[in-house]
Amino acid sequence: MRSTTPSQDLIRGIWKENPVLIQMLGLCPALAVTNTVKNALAMSAATFFVLTCSSILISSVKSLIPKEVRISSYILVIATFVTLADMLLQAYAPVQHKELGAFIALIVVNCMILGRQEAFSSRNTVYRSLLDAIGTGIGFTIALLMLGGFREILGIGTFFDIPLFGPDFEPWVVMVLPAGGFLTLGFIVLAMGYHEERKKARAVREGASA
Amino acid sequence: MSDQTLFSIFFSAMVVNNFTLALFLGLCPFMGVSARVETALRMGLANIFVLVLTSLSAWVLNTYILTNAPYLRIISFIIVVASLVQIVEMVVKKIAPVLFRQLGIFLPLMTTNCAIFGLAIFQTNRGYDFIQGIVFAVGAGLGLTLALVLMASIRETSELSDIPAIAKGTGLTLIIAGSLSLAFMGFAGLL
Numbered sequence: 001m002r003s004t005t006p007s008q009d010l011i012r013g014i015w016k017e018n019p020v021l022i023q024m025l026g027l028c029p030a031l032a033v034t035n036t037v038k039n040a041l042a043m044s045a046a047t048f049f050v051l052t053c054s055s056i057l058i059s060s061v062k063s064l065i066p067k068e069v070r071i072s073s074y075i076l077v078i079a080t081f082v083t084l085a086d087m088l089l090q091a092y093a094p095v096q097h098k099e100l101g102a103f104i105a106l107i108v109v110n111c112m113i114l115g116r117q118e119a120f121s122s123r124n125t126v127y128r129s130l131l132d133a134i135g136t137g138i139g140f141t142i143a144l145l146m147l148g149g150f151r152e153i154l155g156i157g158t159f160f161d162i163p164l165f166g167p168d169f170e171p172w173v174v175m176v177l178p179a180g181g182f183l184t185l186g187f188i189v190l191a192m193g194y195h196e197e198r199k200k201a202r203a204v205r206e207g208a209s210a
Numbered sequence: 211m212s213d214q215t216l217f218s219i220f221f222s223a224m225v226v227n228n229f230t231l232a233l234f235l236g237l238c239p240f241m242g243v244s245a246r247v248e249t250a251l252r253m254g255l256a257n258i259f260v261l262v263l264t265s266l267s268a269w270v271l272n273t274y275i276l277t278n279a280p281y282l283r284i285i286s287f288i289i290v291v292a293s294l295v296q297i298v299e300m301v302v303k304k305i306a307p308v309l310f311r312q313l314g315i316f317l318p319l320m321t322t323n324c325a326i327f328g329l330a331i332f333q334t335n336r337g338y339d340f341i342q343g344i345v346f347a348v349g350a351g352l353g354l355t356l357a358l359v360l361m362a363s364i365r366e367t368s369e370l371s372d373i374p375a376i377a378k379g380t381g382l383t384l385i386i387a388g389s390l391s392l393a394f395m396g397f398a399g400l401l
Binding site for chain 1: 231232233234235236237238241281282283284285288289292323324327328331332335375376377380381382383384385387388389391392395
């Protein structure tokens with residue numbers, strides 16, 4: 001498993017294998033709490049914390065975990081850190097904790113976190129797992145901020161609670177409702193597909209002219 | 211203790227606050243198993259079964275075991291869900307091997323299905339009692355099945371239509387889900 005360099009471990013998760021936009025993992029939190037940028041940020045911070053801590057712990061004790069019960073052990077480790085994150089948020093950011101509600105507990109079943117443990121931390125060194133976790137965490141944060149940004153700007157007319165359009169703006173309420181989450185992500189995925197198609201077409205054209 | 215009537219709990223879980231289309235729970239099977247109506251229906255039924263069992267166990271845990279240690283809730287719920295799915299898997303394999311083969315990987319994947327875990331958390335937060343919990347679970351399960359089957363039938367139909375290349379796959383599924391979610395918002399006035 002030495003086919004990639006450490007810097008590749010870090011940047012891979014940010015865009016090329018972005019957990020939400022490319023791999024479609026961890027969609028529940030990505031769509032449910034991104035109606036404002038603030039909520040998106042709190043959610044990504046909590047997920048980042050859980051992902052990094054579990055990756056460090058699991059990669060350092062990976063030789064002690066029997067293969068047969070590895071998934072259950074990962075889940076237990078993740079659940080422990082989620083409980084910690086839940087308590088920390090409750091203590092230091094009670095408003096955000098109330099807004100996110102049950103979705104903090106639901107970080108446990110975020111397939112992205114379990115996926116990284118199974119695919120990476122269980123067979124790589126602590127240092128590389130840490131880089132991988134940070135990269136994936138940043139990718140997750142970017143995706144959530146994109147979703148939250150679009151939805152807050154269009155649906156409420158503010159960005160990070162700062163009004164953008166003056167009093168005449170008619171908010172596009174549907175964007176902050178559940179349907180808006182699906183539609184925003186759908187349009188982002190379509191835009192990325194369009195970009196890929198054009199890149200491919202350009203490569204073909206250049207190949208033909210050369 | 212919650213003083214909602216049983217009907218309003220059931221109806222709210224099934225359509226108004228549909229788990230998939232309003233709360234975004236259980237999106238993985240929603241995206242993964244919704245290509246064929248028949249598989250979608252089976253998956254939905256398996257979900258109802260596990261949801262009811264989860265609701266039962268969450269109630270037992272909350273009432274008898276976790277009264278003094280609420281901070282262990284997340285950890286104990288996930289263990290219960292994981293073992294339940296394992297048991298259901300073994301039972302289905304024993305008594306209905308055909309169904310077991312059809313569901314394939316999605317049966318064990320139910321462990322990380324947010325809908326199951328979410329049900330236990332929501333039930334606890336809202337303080338449902340035994341009967342309310344069961345009604346909530348059945349409503350939520352029927353809602354999931356409804357969303358899955360609707361999605362699968364739309365996707366089966368759209369397979370024959372002329373879709374632009376970029377929209378094939380996830381993009382289209384998400385837009386359809388958005389439209390379905392919009393339609394379900396119409397039920398919001400009912401409660």
